[in-house]
Amino acid sequence: MFRSLLLSACLLVPFTASAETVTLRVLGQPSGSGLIAQQKEEPFFKALAETTGLDIKVEYLPIDVAGIPDTDGLRVLKSGLFDIVSIRGPQVSRDEPSVLGLDLVGLNTGFAVGREHVDAFMPYVDSRMQSAFNAKLAGMWPAGPQVLFCKPEVAGLADLKGLKVRVGDQSAANFVGQLGATGVSMPFGEVQQSLARGVVDCAITGPASANTGGWPEATTTVLPIALQLAMNGYAINLKSLEKFSADDQKKLETALTQLSSDIWSFSEELYVDAMNCNTGKEPCERGKPYKLTEAPVSDADLKAVSAAVTEISLPIWAKQCDAVATDCAETWRQTVGAKMGL
Incomplete structure (x- = not known):
């Protein structure tokens, strides 16, 4: 009788597995x-x-x-x-x-x-x-504003014509292509040596990443115009x-x-901080100090980057994205495009 009651009581108690x-x-x-x-x-x-x-x-x-x-x-x-x-x-x-x-x-x-x-x-x-x-x-x-680091001295975007530029994605490749440059895709870890050896003339990344990767050791100039945020x-x-x-x-x-x-x-x-470090300015608290030349950003360059959305990057990307999802570009226009007033 006792064993029967004990068994019945056990059956009434919910079993809880120990969490792994x-x-x-x-x-x-x-x-x-x-x-x-x-x-x-x-x-x-x-x-x-x-x-x-x-x-x-x-x-x-x-x-x-x-x-x-x-x-x-x-x-x-x-x-x-x-x-x-x-x-x-x-x-x-x-x-x-x-x-x-x-x-x-x-x-x-x-x-x-x-x-x-x-x-x-x-x-x-x-x-x-x-x-x-x-x-x-x-x-x-x-990762931060993506700017240009170049081995040859450049004064603006027009000077990229004929140069090989390491890019992070197809949108950037299309943009530099319109400037007469050739976009080259390569892993971040290969860029510093490629700049030093002349495999590429310029490369795009954020100032902090460039500093960590030692890019200023293989370049002379930084053009601080934000193409993207990565x-x-x-x-x-x-x-x-x-x-x-x-x-x-x-x-x-x-x-x-x-x-x-x-x-x-x-x-x-x-x-x-990284822009200060790369160009030899103070304060430079988190990076290694270098002495790159900081090329001035002209109004013409700012206009070229601003116009790139509607003239270059959006039209090309819209076709690529719609090929995968037919509502992609339209959704972008209703959200981001609306904020931009397009």
Whole structure:
């Protein structure tokens, strides 16, 4: 009788399985890409369990250390090889063109306007990632204004004619092509030596990344006209996200969104400091001091970059994006285009 009662009582008690620690594999920015990766991204992920209170173990690996091309970020995310990927926007735009709509050449000439445009179009890019790559886009952030570093002395954009210029994406390649230059795509880690050896004459990146990569050692001039902001971001595999409860999913997504917001502010600080460092000015607190010549930005160059959106980058990109998703360009016009008054 006692055993029967005990068995009956046990059957009435709900069985609760002990939760297992979830391992999150994170594919990060290249190890040598700069202070954003070193001082913001990597520390964030290493402390993620503690700051969120989630029962997780994080394995963080820079993409170059993993030996994975940065153009494959969305592919490895979809495959489930990594749970979270720090996507490099210009590079993955070959697989998902809508990403490039966040940062067309001439669109984001500063941080404030860049935030507005990203906020307007990011929901659409997220929907594309969910349907095409089974991933949730949790945040976007800028590496910083993308400017020109050249080995030969240049006084403006017109001097790029006939030169080979390393570019980050097709939008930039189209732009320099209109100037009579040849756009060359290559991984960040190869640029410094390519500049030194004359494989390319100029290269486009942010001042902080250039400083970290030693580009001023192989160049003479910086032309500080912002062509793009080089948008990057964080995406989570949806199957990985489903391992968490609804509340814990919100905690994880909120943490990634906050990291992205923090990097926006940090990126702006880095830009000012790195421009000082690269050109031998003070204060130079975070980088190595160099003495590049800072070419003055002319009104003609500013007009050329501003006109690039409607004349070059948007028309070409719209065809590419609509070929993948027929509502892409129209959605851009209704969101970002409306903010620009197009």
